[in-house]
Amino acid sequence: MxxxxxxxxxxxxxxxxxxxxxxxxxxxxxxxxxxxxxxxxKPRKPREWKPCPLCGEPFEVTHPLKKFCDYEDEAERHCQDAQDDLEEAEAIAAVEREEAVCAHCGEPAGWSGRGRPRRFCSNRCKTADYRKRKAA
Known part of the structure; x- marks a missing residue:
């Protein structure tokens, strides 16, 4: 039983x-x-639709951070091309962050993996650049 x-x-x-x-x-x-x-x-949320900023077609929002049409399912060819271009631009920006050089001496500035890249490789270069700009 x-x-x-x-x-x-x-x-x-x-x-x-x-x-x-x-x-x-x-x-x-x-x-x-x-x-x-x-x-x-859990309360059931109604389906939310919003327009894709790349192609203008409405798509279903399944996650709060979702910005574009589903690449495989919904997106038209021109929207897929635009998404590819955005990914390529993000990859180029990531490479530029990793290969940032010091504005004063030209040595690699380094990047911790978070936030924007450093402008100077050390505090010494930062101070020297500041003094050079103030003197000019």
Whole structure:
């Protein structure tokens, strides 16, 4: 005799599809049971559509950070080309950040991987450049 009706008993977890063992009736673990409960408590958002800034066609927003049409599914050829151009520009900008040179001595300035690239390789060069600009 189980907690659930016999018609609700299955051989697979109703959340992840794993096979059930022993006395398990619906879910393979408490984590799956909890996940189903949380999903049932979430308010359902209506589908949100917004225009793609590259091609102007509306696309479904599935994530708050999504900006453009889906490359594979929805995008027209010219939108795909524009997305490729944007990716290429981002790659070029990343290379420029990594290869930044000091504005004073011309040595590699270095980049920590976050934020904008450094203008100077050291505080010494920064101070020297400041003094040179003030003297002029």
């Amino acid at each position: 189980g907690y659930y009706d016999s018609e609700n008993h299955t051989d697979e977890c109703q959340h992840c599809g794993e096979p059930l063992t022993g006395r398990q009736e619906r879910y393979c673990s408490p984590a799956c049971r909890q996940a189903v409960f949380r999903d049932s408590r």
